[in-house]
Amino acid sequence: MRLAILDSSHGFGTKALFALIRTVSRQPVLDVVKLVKYRPDFYGAPMSKVTQEAMRGPSAWSVGDRELMAAFIAKTSQCEFCTKAHLAVAQRAYGNGKTASALLSDSSMTTIKDPLRATLLMLGKLTSEHTVNADDIRAVLAAGASRQQIEDALAVCFSFNVITRLADAFGFSVPGPEAFEAGAKYLLSRGYR
Amino acid sequence: MSDIRQARNALVNRILEGPGKTSPSERRAAFNNSGLAEPVGTLVDKVARHACSVAGEDIDAAKVSGLSEDQVFEIVVCAAIGQATRQYDAALAALESATGKE
Numbered sequence: 441m442r443l444a445i446l447d448s449s450h451g452f453g454t455k456a457l458f459a460l461i462r463t464v465s466r467q468p469v470l471d472v473v474k475l476v477k478y479r480p481d482f483y484g485a486p487m488s489k490v491t492q493e494a495m496r497g498p499s500a501w502s503v504g505d506r507e508l509m510a511a512f513i514a515k516t517s518q519c520e521f522c523t524k525a526h527l528a529v530a531q532r533a534y535g536n537g538k539t540a541s542a543l544l545s546d547s548s549m550t551t552i553k554d555p556l557r558a559t560l561l562m563l564g565k566l567t568s569e570h571t572v573n574a575d576d577i578r579a580v581l582a583a584g585a586s587r588q589q590i591e592d593a594l595a596v597c598f599s600f601n602v603i604t605r606l607a608d609a610f611g612f613s614v615p616g617p618e619a620f621e622a623g624a625k626y627l628l629s630r631g632y633r
Numbered sequence: 634m635s636d637i638r639q640a641r642n643a644l645v646n647r648i649l650e651g652p653g654k655t656s657p658s659e660r661r662a663a664f665n666n667s668g669l670a671e672p673v674g675t676l677v678d679k680v681a682r683h684a685c686s687v688a689g690e691d692i693d694a695a696k697v698s699g700l701s702e703d704q705v706f707e708i709v710v711c712a713a714i715g716q717a718t719r720q721y722d723a724a725l726a727a728l729e730s731a732t733g734k735e
Contacts, residue, residue: 483710493637577730577731601721605712606709
């Protein structure tokens with residue numbers, strides 16, 4: 441982590457929480473947790489409300505689909521931490537029937553069915569080119585997504601267009617797969633609160 | 634349907650208007666990626682345009698210029714949320730254009 445305050449300047453109660461997390465999970469505290477718990481009134485608390493609604497609020501998209509969107513947005517942003525973190529959650533959410541990392545390994549994502557595939561491609565353009573136009577949206581509608589599904593997907597994209605930037609700018613450490621598995625288990629059971 | 638409008642407005646209002654270690658005008662400049670002196674301007678532009686290119690040297694340069702770590706934290710958060718907001722708003726406008734309704 442490039443700012444020492446994000447590593448070690450949390451309050452006493454938060455440090456105690458981190459010690460508990462390390463003991464129970466037997467894994468290091470993920471840097472994203474350290475970020476949202478640092479001066480949470482400024483960023484972590486209000487951002488968590490946005491992300492919780494986008495990722496766990498009512499939607500025609502499943503939790504697995506939204507986690508796959510998060511992983512794809514992160515992959516497009518070249519954010520290794522968020523890609524691995526949310527592939528792990530998507531994998532767990534989908535269960536054994538799908539291999540989340542394999543779904544994204546093909547750049548045209550031919551194994552993913554519409555309208556999710558078309559939605560992912562639109563989110564990828566929005567993330568890499570910073571904008572989309574009406575024709576891009578029409579392509580997603582033509583693939584079978586409803587207007588509300590597109591709005592819901594854009595909410596996911598907003599959250600991860602923020603989080604991936606912060607992960608890269610603050611230099612999140614990328615731990616081993618066991619730490620991401622522990623994080624995925626938590627995010628599926630507790631969400632982003 | 635999920636609805637992030639209220640939570641997103643609260644987030645943006647908090648980071649731009651609430652108490653902080655930087656002034657609201659500095660946070661607004663970072664959010665808008667506009668009007669910040671170097672080297673902070675370069676850091677903010679990298680966060681907005683290609684965050685994966687931010688290096689430790691960019692953070693260090695901002696600190697050497699006089700910013701505390703808390704101030705760098707606030708500036709980077711505002712830059713990230715500002716760019717994500719512009720992208721989100723652009724996509725919603727495209728959606729409205731494509732569907733012809735609010």
